C-alpha cells in the first residue's frame with residue numbers, strides 16, 4: 161500500500177501518524193482502552209497486544225493524565241507504508257469566525273503573573289498556552305488540513321487521532337517524546353524558540369540570537385535535565401550532547417537535545433517510558449506538580465489532549481510517541497488551535513505572546529490562513 165493512498169484514505173476518527181520513515185493508518189476499533197491510570201493503561205494495552213501480535217496500539221495521552229483519561233485503541237485495520245509523499249496542497253474553505261481564548265492582552269498578563277509567581281515560589285519554569293477558536297460554515301475539512309500539514313513538511317511527526325469525545329486531534333509536531341526500537345531509546349526534547357523569517361538574513365539572525373540567548377538556554381537546560389533524570393534509571397548507557405543544537409520547522413527555530421540510550425530491561429515498553437517522561441518541562445514546567453497546578457490557575461481552558469502525547473506501540477513494546485503540540489482539536493464545524501511557550505523568571509510577556517502567534521502558524525498555514 162502506498163503512503164499517499166493512506167493519507168488520501170484518512171477519515172476523521174482514524175489514527176494517522178507519519179514520520180520521515182513510515183506512515184501508519186489505523187481505522188476502526190476492535191478494542192479501546194480509556195483510563196486515567198497511565199501505568200495500568202500501558203500494561204492493559206501491552207497484554208492485549210500479546211493476544212493480537214500483528215496489530216498496533218495507537219492513541220493519545222492527555223496533558224493532565226490525572227484528570228483526563230488516556231485513550232488507546234487496537235484498530236480494526238492497521239496499514240503501514242513508507243514516508244508519506246503528498247500529491248500537493250488542497251484548498252480549505254475560509255472560516256466564518258476566529259476568536260482568541262483568552263484575548264491576546266490577557267495572555268500577556270498571565271505571562272507577567274507567571275513571571276512574578278515563579279520568582280515568589282522559587283520555581284524554574286512554567287509553560288503557558290492560549291487557544292484560537294475557528295468556526296466554519298460547513299464541516300471542517302480535516303483530511304485536507306492533514307494533507308497540507310504533510311505537504312508543508314510542517315513537523316517531523318504529522319498526526320491525527322480520534323478522541324473519546326468523537327473529536328480529533330490533528331497536528332504536526334517537531335518533538336519526539338520517546339521512541340523505542342529493541343533496546344534503543346531516543347528522546348528529542350525541544351525548548352527555546354524563535355520564529356523563521358522569509359528573509360534569509362533575518363532568518364539566520366533569529367537562529368543565531370536563539371542559540372546565544374541565555375534565557376532560552378536556561379529554559380532548555382531545565383527540560384534536558386529532567387528528561388535525562390527520568391531516563392537514567394532505565395538505561396545502561398545514555399548519550400547526552402553537552403550543548404543543545406538548532407532545529408527548525410518551516411515556521412519555527414528551536415533548541416533541541418537528542419538524547420539516546422540503551423535499556424537495562426527490554427520489558428519496559430515504549431508507552432511505559434513515554435508515560436514516565438510525560439509531562440516534561442517542554443509543555444508543563446519545573447517542579448512538575450507546582451507547574452501543572454499553575455497552568456490550571458492561569459489558563460482559562462482545559463488543555464485536553466493538547467500538550468499530551470500521541471503515538472503507537474507494537475506487541476514487542478516498540479513504538480514512537482510524539483509531544484502533541486502544533487495541533488488543533490477538531491469538532492464538526494469548529495476547531496480549537498493551541499500554542500504555548502515556556503516561561504522562566506527572565507521571560508518578557510510581549511515576546512511570549514509573539515512566540516505563541518508564531519507557533520499557531522503551523523496549523524494556520526495548513527488551513528491557508530494568514531493571521
Ligand SMILES: C=C(O[C@@H]1C=C(C(=O)O)C=C[C@H]1O)C(=O)O
Pocket residue numbers: 287289335350351352353414442443467485486498499500501502503519
Ligand atoms: C508548548 C509548545 O511548544 C513547546 C515549547 C517550546 C518553547 O517554549 O520554546 C518549544 C517547543 C515545544 O516544546 C507549543 O507549541 O504549544
